[in-house]
Amino acid sequence: MGEPSHVSQHFTELAPVDVLVCGAGPAGLMAAVTLARYGVPLKIIDKRPQKVMVGQANGIQPRTQEILNSLGLHHQIASNGVLVREGAFWFQRKGSGLERSQVVTEISATTNYPYIVSAHQGHTESVFIDDLHSRGTSVDRAVSFMNYKESGNLEYPLVAYLKNSISGMAERISTKYILGCDGAGSRVRAVLGIGSAINESRFSWAVADTCVKSDFPDIRRRCTIQTENGNLMLIPQINKGLRIYTLLSGEDVATLSASKYEGKGSGFTNDKTLVGIVESRLKTLLKPYNIQITKVIWSSMYHVAQRIADSYTNPQNRVFILGDACHTHSAKAAQGMNVSMNDAYNITWKLSLVLRRIASPSLLETYQAERQHIGKQLVEFDHKISHMFASLDKPGDSELHIYLNKSKGFSSGCGHQYLPGLLTEETVSIDIDHQAIDPLVPGKRMYPFRVMRHYDGIQMNILDDLPSNGKFHLFVFAGDVHNGRLESLSHLLSSPSSPLTRFSKPRTVIDNHDVLTSPAEDNDTVVDLYLIHTSNHLDTMIASLPTPLPQWQPRIYEDVSGRAHTELGINIEVGALVVVRPDGYVGLITGMENGDRVNQYFEGFLVVDPWQTGTN
Numbered sequence: 001m002g003e004p005s006h007v008s009q010h011f012t013e014l015a016p017v018d019v020l021v022c023g024a025g026p027a028g029l030m031a032a033v034t035l036a037r038y039g040v041p042l043k044i045i046d047k048r049p050q051k052v053m054v055g056q057a058n059g060i061q062p063r064t065q066e067i068l069n070s071l072g073l074h075h076q077i078a079s080n081g082v083l084v085r086e087g088a089f090w091f092q093r094k095g096s097g098l099e100r101s102q103v104v105t106e107i108s109a110t111t112n113y114p115y116i117v118s119a120h121q122g123h124t125e126s127v128f129i130d131d132l133h134s135r136g137t138s139v140d141r142a143v144s145f146m147n148y149k150e151s152g153n154l155e156y157p158l159v160a161y162l163k164n165s166i167s168g169m170a171e172r173i174s175t176k177y178i179l180g181c182d183g184a185g186s187r188v189r190a191v192l193g194i195g196s197a198i199n200e201s202r203f204s205w206a207v208a209d210t211c212v213k214s215d216f217p218d219i220r221r222r223c224t225i226q227t228e229n230g231n232l233m234l235i236p237q238i239n240k241g242l243r244i245y246t247l248l249s250g251e252d253v254a255t256l257s258a259s260k261y262e263g264k265g266s267g268f269t270n271d272k273t274l275v276g277i278v279e280s281r282l283k284t285l286l287k288p289y290n291i292q293i294t295k296v297i298w299s300s301m302y303h304v305a306q307r308i309a310d311s312y313t314n315p316q317n318r319v320f321i322l323g324d325a326c327h328t329h330s331a332k333a334a335q336g337m338n339v340s341m342n343d344a345y346n347i348t349w350k351l352s353l354v355l356r357r358i359a360s361p362s363l364l365e366t367y368q369a370e371r372q373h374i375g376k377q378l379v380e381f382d383h384k385i386s387h388m389f390a391s392l393d394k395p396g397d398s399e400l401h402i403y404l405n406k407s408k409g410f411s412s413g414c415g416h417q418y419l420p421g422l423l424t425e426e427t428v429s430i431d432i433d434h435q436a437i438d439p440l441v442p443g444k445r446m447y448p449f450r451v452m453r454h455y456d457g458i459q460m461n462i463l464d465d466l467p468s469n470g471k472f473h474l475f476v477f478a479g480d481v482h483n484g485r486l487e488s489l490s491h492l493l494s495s496p497s498s499p500l501t502r503f504s505k506p507r508t509v510i511d512n513h514d515v516l517t518s519p520a521e522d523n524d525t526v527v528d529l530y531l532i533h534t535s536n537h538l539d540t541m542i543a544s545l546p547t548p549l550p551q552w553q554p555r556i557y558e559d560v561s562g563r564a565h566t567e568l569g570i571n572i573e574v575g576a577l578v579v580v581r582p583d584g585y586v587g588l589i590t591g592m593e594n595g596d597r598v599n600q601y602f603e604g605f606l607v608v609d610p611w612q613t614g615t616n
Helices: 026-037 062-070 074-078 121-134 187-192 250-258 271-285 336-355 361-390 399-406 408-412 485-493 512-516 549-555 560-567 595-603
Strands: 012-022 042-046 082-084 086-092 099-105 116-118 139-141 143-150 158-164 170-180 196-214 222-227 230-237 241-248 291-309 319-321 450-453 459-461 472-479 527-533 556-558 576-580 586-590
Touching: 012 026, 012 158, 012 336, 026 042, 026 121, 026 336, 042 143, 062 074, 062 336, 074 121, 082 230, 099 399, 116 230, 143 170, 143 187, 170 187, 170 336, 187 319, 196 250, 196 271, 196 361, 222 399, 230 271, 230 361, 241 250, 241 271, 250 271, 271 291, 291 361, 336 361, 361 399, 361 408, 399 408, 450 560, 472 485, 472 560, 485 549, 485 595, 527 549, 549 556, 576 595, 586 595
Parallel strands: 012 042, 012 170, 042 139, 086 222, 170 319, 472 527, 527 556
Antiparallel strands: 082 116, 086 099, 143 158, 158 170, 196 241, 196 291, 222 230, 230 241, 450 459, 450 556, 472 576, 576 586
């Protein structure tokens, strides 16, 4: 590390920021959008002169959609995409015609979004960029990260060196943290000297975004087509568009390589020749159905290599890598953009708490522990489906379908589970019914149960009232409010040792604005409260509830008929205290009489009375 020797030592000094985000793809933009919401001063750069306009990543899975909804961005993205709810499997054995073996639902998890949104990366990036503009932030383009060094300055411990490829200007910026979201060829990763485990495959693929005319009956479903002569994957897109993947033979690759000087191409690939191969493969493999490409929007060729970085951070936990800088894989399972955005969603709320001196820097160590675990699962998942999909030996074999069906929880993102650690307390001190629809499990995302808001009778999905505001959420599943359990809990929640006040400034009344506000507007609250009860909301006055519950009236809900308790595996006669992290994952499950365990959980990483001790 140190000042780059190959650029001028005359630097333009830029205003310091708390976080420098390198790369404005899905991971970098998600990082910037969430940091901006948390009120963190940031700068985001990208070496590309313009954003992605077409093609690239395409599918947005349900868990990512839940996150986008919590950011208020789901509608903007989904409205310009196709909702893919079903997938079809087709095959052709030697001597027989093309047959459909089955049609399946893409998503099995309980979610408000039981489909994949097929929307190209350029549109997703545009929505993020517009949101950043609304918050006074923009992407600095044609600017590359070159290097960084430790400054010795306690306030801004890092100095990063940048290069503007248009002006040729060398720039220097002081910062507290660096996020390397700069893709598979990450410069940040290279500077850190982080190696990776690479699993190269022999497979090369063509992908094209097109408009087509066809009488193929499943053209608006995601289709996997396997034959002895080649394989296809078809994914519907907006405006009658179709994304096409096909496995390239050795002869195809040789043809493309020989044609690389014959016209404008992507890398060494001649676009005209590539599209010709794709169209020929389509017409051959879809017989007896007809298909004609009427327009080509984007095309590319890629070689599959699964890779996972050895580390996601430097030893000081000041420089982190995210997204494709950490993990690479094929594109057919609609995973890359999702896992990348979830990497960013995991790290930014932690940075916000540490930067506000509300949490210990040790909190940042959980980023690698949690996200590398998911990254390893992703690479293993992709390795298996890539080989199954590429196999030409047994068209019609059910192995691929069985594996994809078994993996729906992971592929949707709704089944991701973090391992036990600082933020995930493995021990559950109450009995949870594991035969329930979606039993509470530490490390998994909060199940989207339905409730009725107490003070106005509005029925809602709880995730719609769980915004990305950087706060922890203490859920009280109380059963009947008249059973006496709330009175004993009240003694803790209204005492000086309450987790609601030990890590936050005391509040008087919480209104709807407070419920949805971001930390940039409300630095006072770190832990908020949700009360889920089974009593009739019309027969129970909020003011009659023990303190401090009436202060949290927008967060009090009736669980009609106890359905949510039952779906989560909670005994209505026992109840539960559940801590949900700012990213929506369950951190702690304990009994209503075990409020001390809630405090112990938070004491592991939060600063006690940060305002009173003057540490903020």
